[in-house]
Amino acid sequence: MRVFIIKANEAHTDFDFSLKDLPGTSGRIDLICRALNAAFHLSHSFRKNVRVYVTFLGPPDPPKTIRFEGPKIRPKILNPDEISIAKVIGKALKVGRNIRNPTKEVEVLPGIFISRMTFEDVVRRNVKMNLYLLEEGGKDISNLVFPKDNLAFILGDHLGLTKEDLSFLEGIAEKISIGPKAYLTSHVISFVNIYLDRVGIP
Amino acid sequence: MRVFIIKANEAHTDFDFSLKDLPGTSGRIDLICRALNAAFHLSHSFRKNVRVYVTFLGPPDPPKTIRFEGPKIRPKILNPDEISIAKVIGKALKVGRNIRNPTKEVEVLPGIFISRMTFEDVVRRNVKMNLYLLEEGGKDISNLVFPKDNLAFILGDHLGLTKEDLSFLEGIAEKISIGPKAYLTSHVISFVNIYLDRVGIP
Numbered sequence: 001m002r003v004f005i006i007k008a009n010e011a012h013t014d015f016d017f018s019l020k021d022l023p024g025t026s027g028r029i030d031l032i033c034r035a036l037n038a039a040f041h042l043s044h045s046f047r048k049n050v051r052v053y054v055t056f057l058g059p060p061d062p063p064k065t066i067r068f069e070g071p072k073i074r075p076k077i078l079n080p081d082e083i084s085i086a087k088v089i090g091k092a093l094k095v096g097r098n099i100r101n102p103t104k105e106v107e108v109l110p111g112i113f114i115s116r117m118t119f120e121d122v123v124r125r126n127v128k129m130n131l132y133l134l135e136e137g138g139k140d141i142s143n144l145v146f147p148k149d150n151l152a153f154i155l156g157d158h159l160g161l162t163k164e165d166l167s168f169l170e171g172i173a174e175k176i177s178i179g180p181k182a183y184l185t186s187h188v189i190s191f192v193n194i195y196l197d198r199v200g201i202p
Numbered sequence: 203m204r205v206f207i208i209k210a211n212e213a214h215t216d217f218d219f220s221l222k223d224l225p226g227t228s229g230r231i232d233l234i235c236r237a238l239n240a241a242f243h244l245s246h247s248f249r250k251n252v253r254v255y256v257t258f259l260g261p262p263d264p265p266k267t268i269r270f271e272g273p274k275i276r277p278k279i280l281n282p283d284e285i286s287i288a289k290v291i292g293k294a295l296k297v298g299r300n301i302r303n304p305t306k307e308v309e310v311l312p313g314i315f316i317s318r319m320t321f322e323d324v325v326r327r328n329v330k331m332n333l334y335l336l337e338e339g340g341k342d343i344s345n346l347v348f349p350k351d352n353l354a355f356i357l358g359d360h361l362g363l364t365k366e367d368l369s370f371l372e373g374i375a376e377k378i379s380i381g382p383k384a385y386l387t388s389h390v391i392s393f394v395n396i397y398l399d400r401v402g403i404p
Contacts, residue, residue, distance in 0.1 A: 020222070023283045030283040034236065038392075043360065043384035080386070081225045081232040082284045158245065179399045182245035184282070187392040190240075194393045197381045 002196065003051045003129060003152035004039050004189055007119045008032055009159040011056040013064045014097060015090035019083050026086070027058035031157055033085035034186035036068060036078065038193065046075035047193070049202060053126075055119040056093070064096045065117040072111030088112065120168060126152045131173035134188050135161075138175030141192075146201050153192055155185050204398065205253045205331060205354035206241050206391055209321045210234055211361040213258040215266045216299060217292035221285050228288070229260035233359055235287035236388035238270060238280065240395065248277040249395070251404060255328075257321040258295070266298045267319040274313030290314065322370060328354045333375035336390050337363075340377030343394075348403050355394055357387050 010027035017026035022033070032054055039052045050070040057063055066089065068078070078085060088109065095106055096114040103121070105113040123131070129152035132144075154161075154173055161169075178191050212229035219228035224235070234256055241254045252272040259265055268291065270280070280287060290311065297308055298316040305323070307315040325333070331354035334346075356363075356375055363371075380393050 020285065023281060023286070034239070034282075037236070037386075038389060041386055041389075043386055045384070079225060080236075083222065084225070179396045181396075181399055182247070183396065184239075184243055184245055187240060187243075187396065190389040190392040191396045194381045194383075194385065194389065197383055 001049055001051055001150060002047075002193070002201075003053070003126060004035070005122055005126065005152060005154045006032065006035055006052065006054045006157065006185060007155070007161060007165065008054055008056050008058070008157045010058040011054070011157070012058045013056045013061045013093060015093045016060065017090075019086055019090075022082060022086055028158055029086055029089060030082050031185060032089065033082040034184075035155075035189055036085050037080050038186040038189035040068070040070060040073070040075075040078060041080045046070070046073075046078075050193075053122045055117065055122055057119070061097070063116060063118045064093060065115050065122055066092050067105065067113040067115070069111035069113070074110055077109055077112075119165070123154065123169065123172065127172060131169075132176045133161075133169050133173040134178065134192075135175045136177060136182055138177035141176050141178050141195060144174075144176060146196065146199065148201060151196070151201065153189075155188060157185055203251055203253055203352060204249075204395070204403075205255070205328060206237070207324055207328065207354060207356045208234065208237055208254065208256045208359065208387060209357070209363060209367065210256055210258050210260070210359045212260040213256070213359070214260045215258045215263045215295060217295045218262065219292075221288055221292075224284060224288055230360055231288055231291060232284050233387060234291065235284040236386075237357075237391055238287050239282050239284075240388040240391035242270070242272060242275070242280060243282045248272070248275075252395075255324045257319065257324055259321070263299070265318060265320045266295060267317050267324055268294050269307065269315040269317070271313040271315070276312055279311055279314075321367065325356065325371065325374065329374060333371075334378045335371050335375040336380065336394075337377045338379060338384055340379035343378055343380050343397060346376075346378060348398065348401065350403060353398070353403065355391075357390060359387055
């Protein structure tokens with residue numbers, strides 16, 4: 001399984017945004033939609049071996065975490081375009097309104113779960129995985145020998161991770177880098193997915 | 203300069219589509235928007251050394267080609283999200299209605315040009331570049347030594363290139379591949395951009 005853990009610092013935690021203007025009204029859920037496209041979509045095919053956690057930390061009711069479980073998702077539900085994916089996110093956030101228990105996950109659609117987990121909760125849940133933190137200045141990806149399974153990659157959004165996040169992840173996740181520039185979250189996921197295909201990781 | 207040449211087999215050639223449903227009404231201009239995002243956007247920065255040609259071949263008035271000229275585009279005009287980019291494309295297609303001369307380019311916005319060029323016209327215009335055709339089964343990208351400049355990459359959309367296209371490109375463009383699966387156009391562009399950064403191509 002390939003896991004991507006994304007911290008969305010400003011992404012709205014209820015479906016209070018306009019699908020006509022995701023960048024301006026949703027706390028950059030457009031970016032999350034592209035990240036999900038990059039994580040799951042192949043040409044005329046779907047990556048069943050991928051799991052994505054996105055933690056939403058914007059207004060009005062943070063935190064919310066949506067888990068996208070590749071083996072269970074019906075590919076037709078998660079289309080490649082931003083608006084379709086934003087609608088799925090919106091639907092999940094609506095269901096999330098009524099959750100009280102901080103660790104309970106509710107299945108909104110097959111393979112799509114919402115909860116009140118924090119970013120730290122998500123990382124702790126994955127602490128037995130081989131955890132990598134995508135960070136400028138990390139060890140170059142070509143210098144790593146990846147295990148065949150249980151890989152989890154942690155990424156920030158346009159605002160990145162805070163000092164507190166980095167301090168929390170110290171010693172838990174290995175800092176790695178994919179290239180000499182600062183890349184968009186979705187581009188990093190595309191590159192990592194294709195890189196892992198190239199080196200024969202299932 | 204890095205050039206990406208994209209053939210969009212069904213993309214509409216007038217602004218007759220709905221921004222609310224790009225996949226269903228535009229001949230997959232959503233895919234083109236993500237390809238442009240992948241070509242130009244970095245985290246908080248813009249790739250000024252990139253040029254993209256997209257040839258639109260869908261109804262009602264094919265062909266139309268839009269050229270996006272990185273050095274001249276104002277980054278604020280080409281936002282990362284699909285809807286913003288689709289609006290720019292729509293604006294260009296509107297201007298394209300009145301072009302009669304098949305080789306004339308009209309500048310719609312700084313660095314954004316529309317013409318009636320065909321896909322073959324675009325390839326011929328770039329024939330002095332080092333031309334690469336992204337194709338499953340092509341030579342693996344790691345087996346190439348890229349020249350430092352004048353690289354042009356040809357890509358299809360969800361429908362790919364036709365037998366006629368491949369026959370036309372035979373001997374003009376070298377077939378290359380980025381990995382063992384069939385990837386989305388935007389993911390290929392992300393990968394190629396980052397790969398070129400990694401091997402030190404400006």
